Structure formats: structure tokens, C-alpha cells
Amino acid sequence: MKTLIIAYACEPGKGGESEIGWTLARKLAKDHQVWVLTRSNNKSALESEDCGPNLKFLYYDLPRFLTATKGRGKKNFLLYYYLWQLGSSAAIRRFDKDYDFDIIHHLTGGMDWMPSGAAFQKKPFIWGPVGSENTHPLIRRHMPWRAWLKDLARSVLRSALRSLDPNVRRTRARADVILSHTPGNFPASVQKKVMPFVQTGIEASPRLALQKTDLKRNGPLRVIYAGELVDWKGALLAVKAFAKFHVEHPDSCMTMVGAGNLEGAIKAEIQRNDLGDVVSLTGKLPMDRLLIELNRADIFLYPSYHHGLATILLQAMLTGLPTICLEGDAIGRAVGQEAGITLPPPETGQLAGVLSRALLELAENDALRQRKAQAAIELALNTYNYDDIVMRHTEVYWSLVGNDGKSAGPV
Structure with missing residues (x-):
């Protein structure tokens, strides 16, 4: 045809x-x-x-x-x-x-x-x-x-x-x-x-994801955000959530991959919370380096709020990362409660506080984190x-x- x-x-x-x-x-x-x-x-x-x-x-x-x-x-x-x-x-x-x-x-x-x-x-x-x-x-x-x-x-x-x-x-x-x-x-x-x-x-190809061979955590918890640094992808919200979580887990670290108009606000948030040594802003990376960063991480934090189904989400899932996200868009529908934690927005209080508590839940229960990571791999391959x-x-x-x-x- x-x-x-x-x-x-x-x-x-x-x-x-x-x-x-x-x-x-x-x-x-x-x-x-x-x-x-x-x-x-x-x-x-x-x-x-x-x-x-x-x-x-x-x-x-x-x-x-x-x-x-x-x-x-x-x-x-x-x-x-x-x-x-x-x-x-x-x-x-x-x-x-x-x-x-x-x-x-x-x-x-x-x-x-x-x-x-x-x-x-x-x-x-x-x-x-x-x-x-x-x-x-x-x-x-x-x-x-x-x-x-x-x-x-x-x-x-x-x-x-x-x-x-x-x-x-x-x-x-x-x-x-x-x-x-x-x-x-x-x-x-x-x-x-x-x-x-x-x-x-997604497909099981090393050009799209470097799947983890061992889902156990090695050392301090590593959180990753990957996407444009813009409001609707939740970039600033992600670093605010990590700042709250880091108070409870001071040995944790975060990598933010991407560029965008919120970079200045994110740097200010990092400075305000004295996170300069534990939050790394890489800028936009070529695909091979992005895949390495995903493979090094333990949790994918992606609190978008009107996003379609993103390739980066499926790459994170196939890598073996559980995702923390918000209800209301295709990201939340794909992740559900099986491949991570999908949170309903609170009627009162801070979104960052809700997200930080989800980070705590996975940080303090590694067996749960591993189960969701394995479910993420299977969901990516079987559904998408x-x-x-x-x-x-x-x-x-x-x-x-x-x-x-x-x-x-x-x-």
C-alpha cells in the first residue's frame, strides 16, 4: 500500500x-x-x-x-x-x-x-x-x-x-x-x-532505554526529572517536592535533565533550600547520555498537569523506574497505581507536600519501589x-x- x-x-x-x-x-x-x-x-x-x-x-x-x-x-x-x-x-x-x-x-x-x-x-x-x-x-x-x-x-x-x-x-x-x-x-x-x-x-531497544538488570537500590536514593523546564511539565514543582523530601532524607540527590524558561526560578529554589550540592541541572542531553542518567536513577518524578503520553515516561518505565505523578492527564492514566504513584491534587495544602510524601513512601519501602519498577517494565512492553x-x-x-x-x- x-x-x-x-x-x-x-x-x-x-x-x-x-x-x-x-x-x-x-x-x-x-x-x-x-x-x-x-x-x-x-x-x-x-x-x-x-x-x-x-x-x-x-x-x-x-x-x-x-x-x-x-x-x-x-x-x-x-x-x-x-x-x-x-x-x-x-x-x-x-x-x-x-x-x-x-x-x-x-x-x-x-x-x-x-x-x-x-x-x-x-x-x-x-x-x-x-x-x-x-x-x-x-x-x-x-x-x-x-x-x-x-x-x-x-x-x-x-x-x-x-x-x-x-x-x-x-x-x-x-x-x-x-x-x-x-x-x-x-x-x-x-x-x-x-x-x-x-x-x-516503546520497544526493547538500547537506543530508547537501558533496562536495569537489578532493581535493587545501590546507595542513596536518586530522583530524576527529565523534560522541558516549563510550568505545565511540573519542573519547578518537582524541585520543590524534592526539597521537602530531602529534609527527611539528606543523603538523597536529584538530577534534572532539560532546558526551559523556568531554569532561573529552579536555580533560585535550589539556592533557597541549600541544595546546590545534591541537585544537578544538566541542561538538554543527547539521547545516549539521557539513557545513562535514567539508568542511574531510582525514581522518575514527573508532576505534569496537561501532558499527553510522553515518550520519556515510557523510557523511564522500560528502564525500571517507578513514576510519581499527578492525576488528570495521560501521564497519570498510564502510570496509575501499578507502575508508580499517581496522586490526586489536594483541595487544600501544597502540591509539593503531597509529592514529597510519595517520595518518602518509596524511599522507605524499597520492596514496594521494586515491585512498581517491575510493573512499569511489564506495562511498557505489554501495553505500549x-x-x-x-x-x-x-x-x-x-x-x-x-x-x-x-x-x-x-x-
């Missing part, structure tokens, strides 16, 4: 959505002819890999005068991404004339409130996995006012684009199948074509296995395209 995958993010060894796009495209190409439409800044990394005969890459970029709208880092990312999707529609049309795709699959860029360039081409169209997580209302009570306003603005923007933007409405209406990790977000008019689906997966996810994608493909290669209609 000739498949066009739209993957704004697609790059090996980078983690996150880039890793999802690369891994799924590579695995789908074992059974299908796959073309991936992505950005040219991914080109050198992609074409240095041995992709096999069935996997080819196509590139589309916005005109240079529009590229400036993106700014440095992730500044204006949403505007740039929106324009990239709309602009890609002409590229998709042109490439379809060249290759006559059987199916078009919008794979990464999984926001259900943004359009897809695939919606403008008359071919069987799969949208997803897409979705969007809401912030738990109790967590909003604990937010600093700036974060609260930012979260409110995010909610208003999502709602407006979902309801009013003609390109998002067209994408939703045009999709033959919508794969979603938050299926309840979609209106009743399209629910018949919405299919619950996980966002990402990439091969199973690829098989489900293929089943969706064949539900839309008959054995003669012609459209079989919507499922």
Missing part, C-alpha cells in the same frame, strides 16, 4: 514526537511503501539512516519570509505550525500527482485543535493520534497567577479553534478515521469515526509496544483501502 505520512516532527535520536514519527514510519515501511512529508531541517538526520527501499522522505518548508514567524526555540511555534499545515496542502497535492498515494496519514503534530494539510486532498485520510489534555481543576487552584492566566489562554484558544476555525472544522469533517487519546473531545457528529488510540509506544501499535495502524489502513488498492469507504 502506498502511504503518505505527514510528520512535522520526524527525527531519530531526538526523543518526543520526533522519535514517534521516525519509529512508526520505519516500522510501517516493513509492510507498506511509505513516503514521509516533513521539514527539511530533519533531512540530514533522516538520510544518514539506513531506511530500506520502502521508506522515502519528502520535504516542505514555508517560504523564508514566513519562517521568521517561528522565532528562536519555540517562540510562535503554534502560528508557524498552523501555517505549515495549511501550506503543506499544495505540496501534498503535488506529490500525490507524482506517486498516487492510496492513503494519507497525519501522524505527528497531534493537536485536535489544529488543521491538517491532508484535509485538502481527496484521498482516504487518517487523522491521528490527535487529542488534547485538560488541566485538572484542582491543580489550577495551586498555580501561580501567571501560569493560571497562561493555562486559561490556552483553554480559550483551543476552544475557539476547535469550534470556529474553518480549517480545523474541515479537517475534522474530512477525516475518514480519527485516532485519539482523548476521544471525548470530539462532538457527537463525528464520534462514529473516532477510535481510541495511544499516542506513542510499538509493534502492536503498528499492527493497529495497519488494520485501520486496510479498513479504508480494499485489497484492490481502492478506497473501501469509512469504517
Whole structure:
């Protein structure tokens, strides 16, 4: 089957959505002819890999005068991404004339409130996995006012684009199948074509995780946070929780991997609590060094509050780390009480205090910590296995395209 995958993010060894796009495209190409439409800044990394005969890459970029709208880092990312999707529609049309795709699959860029360039081409169209997580209302009570306003603005923007933007409405209406990790977000008019689906997966590969051979703790407890140092990923909250925990366990230490706009506030928190010798800020690390840091740790602390299912979570689970997190998003749903401790946000009191007590529970009961670590490994491999996810994608493909290669209609 000739498949066009739209993957704004697609790059090996980078983690996150880039890793999802690369891994799924590579695995789908074992059974299908796959073309991936992505950005040219991914080109050198992609074409240095041995992709096999069935996997080819196509590139589309916005005109240079529009590229400036993106700014440095992730500044204006949403505007740039929106324009990239709309602009890609002409590229998709042109490439379809060249290759006559059987199916078009919008794979990464999984926001259900943004359009897809695939919606403008008359071919069987799969949208997803897409979705969007809401912030738990109790967590909003604990937010600093700036974060609260930012979260409110995010909610208003999502709602407006979902309801009013003609390109998002067209994408939703045009999709033959919508794969979603938050299926309840979609209106009743399209629910018949919405299919619950996980966002990402993992495989037992040393390029994604260095699985522990012994789950016993060796020496002082090591806590790790890995992700962007931004409010909604709980970076500052994590160091505040560790500070409280460290009072009870002064031999413990913490590693924070990542970069972001909260780095200054985190450094100030470290200084205020005299944690300079026990909390290490590594900045953003290449994948090989990140995997080593995960393998050295004992607990993964990730108190996000509107996060989709993150690749880093599955990497931590497969490494053999129990996770401490909060209820209310895909992180908490994946971890539950089996692969770590998922905490309901308190109605009163401090979030950091609740998280620190969970750290204490695992620090003082290593048998419990080891049981949850083993459960995390099994959950990652049995529930989020990439091969199973690829098989489900293929089943969706064949539900839309008959054995003669012609459209079989919507499922």
C-alpha cells in the first residue's frame, strides 16, 4: 500500500514526537511503501539512516519570509505550525500527482485543535493520534497567577479553534478515521469515526532505554526529572517536592535533565533550600547520555498537569523506574497505581507536600519501589509496544483501502 505520512516532527535520536514519527514510519515501511512529508531541517538526520527501499522522505518548508514567524526555540511555534499545515496542502497535492498515494496519514503534530494539510486532498485520510489534555481543576487552584492566566489562554484558544476555525472544522469533517487519546473531545457528529488510540509506544531497544538488570537500590536514593523546564511539565514543582523530601532524607540527590524558561526560578529554589550540592541541572542531553542518567536513577518524578503520553515516561518505565505523578492527564492514566504513584491534587495544602510524601513512601519501602519498577517494565512492553501499535495502524489502513488498492469507504 502506498502511504503518505505527514510528520512535522520526524527525527531519530531526538526523543518526543520526533522519535514517534521516525519509529512508526520505519516500522510501517516493513509492510507498506511509505513516503514521509516533513521539514527539511530533519533531512540530514533522516538520510544518514539506513531506511530500506520502502521508506522515502519528502520535504516542505514555508517560504523564508514566513519562517521568521517561528522565532528562536519555540517562540510562535503554534502560528508557524498552523501555517505549515495549511501550506503543506499544495505540496501534498503535488506529490500525490507524482506517486498516487492510496492513503494519507497525519501522524505527528497531534493537536485536535489544529488543521491538517491532508484535509485538502481527496484521498482516504487518517487523522491521528490527535487529542488534547485538560488541566485538572484542582491543580489550577495551586498555580501561580501567571501560569493560571497562561493555562486559561490556552483553554480559550483551543476552544475557539476547535469550534470556529474553518480549517480545523474541515479537517475534522474530512477525516475518514480519527485516532485519539482523548476521544471525548470530539462532538457527537463525528464520534462514529473516532477510535481510541495511544499516542506513542516503546520497544526493547538500547537506543530508547537501558533496562536495569537489578532493581535493587545501590546507595542513596536518586530522583530524576527529565523534560522541558516549563510550568505545565511540573519542573519547578518537582524541585520543590524534592526539597521537602530531602529534609527527611539528606543523603538523597536529584538530577534534572532539560532546558526551559523556568531554569532561573529552579536555580533560585535550589539556592533557597541549600541544595546546590545534591541537585544537578544538566541542561538538554543527547539521547545516549539521557539513557545513562535514567539508568542511574531510582525514581522518575514527573508532576505534569496537561501532558499527553510522553515518550520519556515510557523510557523511564522500560528502564525500571517507578513514576510519581499527578492525576488528570495521560501521564497519570498510564502510570496509575501499578507502575508508580499517581496522586490526586489536594483541595487544600501544597502540591509539593503531597509529592514529597510519595517520595518518602518509596524511599522507605524499597520492596514496594521494586515491585512498581517491575510493573512499569511489564506495562511498557505489554501495553505500549510499538509493534502492536503498528499492527493497529495497519488494520485501520486496510479498513479504508480494499485489497484492490481502492478506497473501501469509512469504517
